[in-house]
Amino acid sequence: MTAAMVLDVGLALLVVAVAVWIVAAGSAFAAVVGFVSFGLLLALAWARLAAVDVALTEAAIGSGVTGALLMTAASRLRPTESRSAGERPGAFLHVVAAVLAVLVSAGLAALVLIPASPAPSLAPAAAVHLPELDVLNPVTAVLMAYRAVDTLLEKIVLLLALIGVWSLAPDRFWGGAPGLWPRSRPDGELTLLARLLPPIGIVVGIYILWVGAIAPGGAFQGGAILAAMWLLIMIAGLRPVPEIHRQWLRLVLVVGPAVFLTVGFAGFFLPNGFLSYPAQFTKPLIIVIEVVLTLSIAAILGLLVAGPPERERQR
Amino acid sequence: MAEFLIAAAGFVLAMVALGLARILRGPGDADRMMAAQLLGTGGIAALLLLAAGTDVPAAVDAALTLALLAAFVAVAFVNNAPRTDAAERRATDG
Amino acid sequence: MRVLFDSFTVLAVSAGAVFFLAGTVGLLRFPDSLSRLHALTKADNLGLGLVVLGLLPQATGPLVALKLITVWLLAQLAGAIVTQLVARAVRRENQEA
Numbered sequence: 001m002t003a004a005m006v007l008d009v010g011l012a013l014l015v016v017a018v019a020v021w022i023v024a025a026g027s028a029f030a031a032v033v034g035f036v037s038f039g040l041l042l043a044l045a046w047a048r049l050a051a052v053d054v055a056l057t058e059a060a061i062g063s064g065v066t067g068a069l070l071m072t073a074a075s076r077l078r079p080t081e082s083r084s085a086g087e088r089p090g091a092f093l094h095v096v097a098a099v100l101a102v103l104v105s106a107g108l109a110a111l112v113l114i115p116a117s118p119a120p121s122l123a124p125a126a127a128v129h130l131p132e133l134d135v136l137n138p139v140t141a142v143l144m145a146y147r148a149v150d151t152l153l154e155k156i157v158l159l160l161a162l163i164g165v166w167s168l169a170p171d172r173f174w175g176g177a178p179g180l181w182p183r184s185r186p187d188g189e190l191t192l193l194a195r196l197l198p199p200i201g202i203v204v205g206i207y208i209l210w211v212g213a214i215a216p217g218g219a220f221q222g223g224a225i226l227a228a229m230w231l232l233i234m235i236a237g238l239r240p241v242p243e244i245h246r247q248w249l250r251l252v253l254v255v256g257p258a259v260f261l262t263v264g265f266a267g268f269f270l271p272n273g274f275l276s277y278p279a280q281f282t283k284p285l286i287i288v289i290e291v292v293l294t295l296s297i298a299a300i301l302g303l304l305v306a307g308p309p310e311r312e313r314q315r
Numbered sequence: 316m317a318e319f320l321i322a323a324a325g326f327v328l329a330m331v332a333l334g335l336a337r338i339l340r341g342p343g344d345a346d347r348m349m350a351a352q353l354l355g356t357g358g359i360a361a362l363l364l365l366a367a368g369t370d371v372p373a374a375v376d377a378a379l380t381l382a383l384l385a386a387f388v389a390v391a392f393v394n395n396a397p398r399t400d401a402a403e404r405r406a407t408d409g
Numbered sequence: 410m411r412v413l414f415d416s417f418t419v420l421a422v423s424a425g426a427v428f429f430l431a432g433t434v435g436l437l438r439f440p441d442s443l444s445r446l447h448a449l450t451k452a453d454n455l456g457l458g459l460v461v462l463g464l465l466p467q468a469t470g471p472l473v474a475l476k477l478i479t480v481w482l483l484a485q486l487a488g489a490i491v492t493q494l495v496a497r498a499v500r501r502e503n504q505e506a
Contacts, residue, residue: 011328018335037354040354059384063355063385072395208376217373
């Protein structure tokens with residue numbers, strides 16, 4: 001029994017234990033804190049599985065945007081929490097949930113216990129074309145070239161989610177600024193953090209985006225880091241939350257998906273189909289798309305956490 | 316060397332995981348935040364140790380991301396706390 | 410030289426691990442929130458600091474070493490700020506109770 005095996009088994013048990021505890025947690029706040037810890041353990045587990053791309057995403061999203069989003073939700077639900085805690089789901093719901101859980105577990109157990117041999121894998125096929133793309137990180141190649149359409153749709157879903165959040169605003173606040181009321185004193189420690197951290201964070205975010213071509217990293221992880229830095233500045237009150245009717249804001253939100261779509265349609269006329277890149281421009285095109293996507297992802301994630309408009313539009 | 320680094324990562328992780336009992340027991344939300352914070356630091360240490368011990372250099376980037384965002388959830392916690400207190404007071408008064 | 414570097418790593422990382430042990434024991438055993446906060450900072454500052462120090466001789470290049478030090482500095486900054494913020498929250502919880 002090696003140290004690595006002990007670590008892996010312990011990590012797996014810990015992940016399951018924390019998951020069970022989150023479900024059973026008494027208050028929403030405790031569950032959210034548990035969930036943030038759960039994300040960190042998952043990042044470790046992905047790193048152990050040599051899926052560092054996923055570990056990086058989990059670290060950037062879980063300890064940044066999702067943590068803040070859930071924390072805000074738990075705080076807002078607190079006044080009504082004791083009321084909803086008394087409501088128990090009926091017997092029928094219990095049975096359906098149990099049956100589904102057993103089915104999923106059985107399916108997973110079957111996959112693990114009776115593996116197909118040789119295991120089906122597209123990895124060799126993906127690796128063989130990497131030199132043509134001039135992208136050495138296979139995950140980036142899959143996201144930006146082989147399955148670019150999935151990535152494109154993902155970003156459009158993010159935009160739709162933001163529109164969904166905005167649509168929760170009452171009519172009189174439409175076009176105004178999201179909530180996220182800054183609560184810090186101008187000479188407080190939060191202001192210090194918001195002044196010191198973003199310059200470093202922006203460098204790290206751009207580094208993570210850039211290194212995505214050869215090593216784990218990319219637009220989503222970089223964008224998530226930039227979003228967290230922007231939120232920090234807004235929470236500390238150093239810069240105001242932008243009003244959602246602003247032209248520049250809307251432009252930043254759509255520029256990523258729009259450029260991606262434009263390149264996609266250009267593929268019909270230049271090479272041979274939707275989202276196929278001309279051979280000699282593959283690398284520059286992927287870089288351009290990734291850079292604008294990072295901008296849009298950062299803006300969308302930041303505004304998703306900021307929530308629906310809660311202030312009247314300034315005239 | 317690799318074996319020692321992996322064992323150290325396991326030890327640090329086991330230690331901070333024990334601290335998770337604080338999330339369970341509380342009693343206050345601040346105590347829960349502390350346990351999450353300790354797990355965060357321990358997770359960063361474990362990732363760095365694993366990056367060196369198992370030769371996964373990119374894990375250092377994941378640790379860098381975690382360290383960069385280490386204060387972020389606590390900031391969200393503090394930023395939300397006063398607002399709910401006011402809301403609760405309104406709810407009990409009204 | 411290699412042996413010297415490796416034994417330095419073993420020493421520093423082990424010392425760091427001890428501080429993580431101390432931080433956890435403090436977090437679990439200390440009677441009130443502010444004392445527990447004090448225990449937490451030991452793991453943040455010294456635990457991670459010693460682990461980073463121990464890993465420096467194992468770094469494969471200057472960029473990796475720079476990243477290791479950056480991780481520690483960032484954790485220092487985050488630890489200092491979070492301790493202040495949480496301490497304020499503890500005081501508020503105590504005032505309400």
